[in-house]
Amino acid sequence: MPPSRLSPHRPMHFRLGRMLGKGAYGAVHEALLESGASVAVKRVDLGRCARGPGKDSRLAFNVESEVLRNLPSHPHVVAFLASEAPRGGQGEALIWMECVSGGSVSGVLKTYGAMREDTAGRFAAHVLSGLVFLHSNRVVHRDVKPANLLVTVCGTVKIGDFGSACVVDGEGGKAKGIAGTPNYMAPEIFRMVNNPTGGEAQGDGTYDCKADVWSLGMTLIEMLTAHPPYSELSNPFAVMFHIARHPTPPLPPSASSRALAFLARCLERCPEARSSSLDLCTDPFLPPQLGRLNRDAGWQLPPPTLATRATRCGGGRSWRRTGGSIPPPPPPPPNHP
The missing domain is CATH 1.10.510.10 (Transferase(Phosphotransferase) domain 1)
Structure with a gap:
């Protein structure tokens, strides 16, 4: 389940955990919030993408973050929490998502x-x-x-x-x-x-x-x-x-x-x-x-509050999100399959 709504006045720390999946230009890790909730963090090395055929991966990251950011929540779509792309298009870009712990x-x-x-x-x-x-x-x-x-x-x-x-x-x-x-x-x-x-x-x-x-x-x-x-x-x-x-x-x-x-x-x-x-x-x-x-149009749900950008916290494997709030997941429609 996605994490609960977070206070917009308190920074949110992420500590990266085990790797959930890996591709040519990035990986997905489980991460722990300061609240104790688990999320998934997709990390893409934009600098590496820009130096070769991974330009498609760089574009894919931009498309993925924009598509997820603008979608309302739904019980059968992985929930988007926040994203960050470094200025200048170099460095590591991230998407924070709901962590689905049962695998694929x-x-x-x-x-x-x-x-x-x-x-x-x-x-x-x-x-x-x-x-x-x-x-x-x-x-x-x-x-x-x-x-x-x-x-x-x-x-x-x-x-x-x-x-x-x-x-x-x-x-x-x-x-x-x-x-x-x-x-x-x-x-x-x-x-x-x-x-x-x-x-x-x-x-x-x-x-x-x-x-x-x-x-x-x-x-x-x-x-x-x-x-x-x-x-x-x-x-x-x-x-x-x-x-x-x-x-x-x-x-x-x-x-x-x-x-x-x-x-x-x-x-x-x-x-x-x-x-x-x-x-x-x-x-x-x-x-x-x-x-x-x-x-019954149970899938037509109001759009969530958009999460704002997140920033790296310190030099370790922790992350901080500043400002905004992450919306809670909607209750599932009654008797959904």
């Missing part, structure tokens, strides 16, 4: 293997609830996959890692550009002139929020099998080629008819015919509470 769905699959359908359906419902919220705020996540879905110790799934996200213009707005992880990317992303799969141009490479729905379908396949789609292919370009040119990904042979029908709606190759995240909420494969939650 990917970690759950590695530890326990393939999920039962009822568990996978519940997890998919949580992700779908978060996607409805994001899409209603014109955010396309663009990297929905088990590694970016975090699980609380109580079994609540939250969407995290917004480094590939973008905000589209208005209702029906389009995104452009290849972003995400190949095994989970929708085929319309590759339909562009001079596309990397080597196939013919089939479109202008634009796509909308339904690309996340395709990724949810691929994620559900992994939850039911414990293997990513196209895991037998080690070359990412071969994966892109298969997604762009083949009718459908391999489906779990032991899946129920309800699961297969849900997957068919997610993995419709034509984005115009693919179900939206909101349309999927009443699918019989999912717990019935999800449809009620979204019909």
Whole structure:
């Protein structure tokens, strides 16, 4: 659970703890507040990013912090607390977020293997609830996959890692550009002139929020099998080629008819015919509470008070946040899945 509202008159100290994840240009650590609450801190070395191909990571940090800063709170999206980027664009940039201590769905699959359908359906419902919220705020996540879905110790799934996200213009707005992880990317992303799969141009490479729905379908396949789609292919370009040119990904042979029908709606190759995240909420494969939650607009919550910038405290591994306040998490809607 995110930390409670903090006093705007008292500095907040962070002490970094264990590493939760690491990439080429930064890492995510657990951190301890002076209140005793735990948060997650994402640290990105902007100087290192600027010296090489990590310029994309630098841009991703800016996009991620802005997307999260402007989103209201939601029970199935990791809560944003604060961010800081050093002046001049050099040094270490940070994003403070809710710490989800149960690990990722990917970690759950590695530890326990393939999920039962009822568990996978519940997890998919949580992700779908978060996607409805994001899409209603014109955010396309663009990297929905088990590694970016975090699980609380109580079994609540939250969407995290917004480094590939973008905000589209208005209702029906389009995104452009290849972003995400190949095994989970929708085929319309590759339909562009001079596309990397080597196939013919089939479109202008634009796509909308339904690309996340395709990724949810691929994620559900992994939850039911414990293997990513196209895991037998080690070359990412071969994966892109298969997604762009083949009718459908391999489906779990032991899946129920309800699961297969849900997957068919997610993995419709034509984005115009693919179900939206909101349309999927009443699918019989999912717990019935999800449809009620979204019909009642339980995901429309008031925006939080924005947290102000944070500053390094001393020369050690402690941090201080000055000014502003961090909003408390909203109470979950009744009977949410």
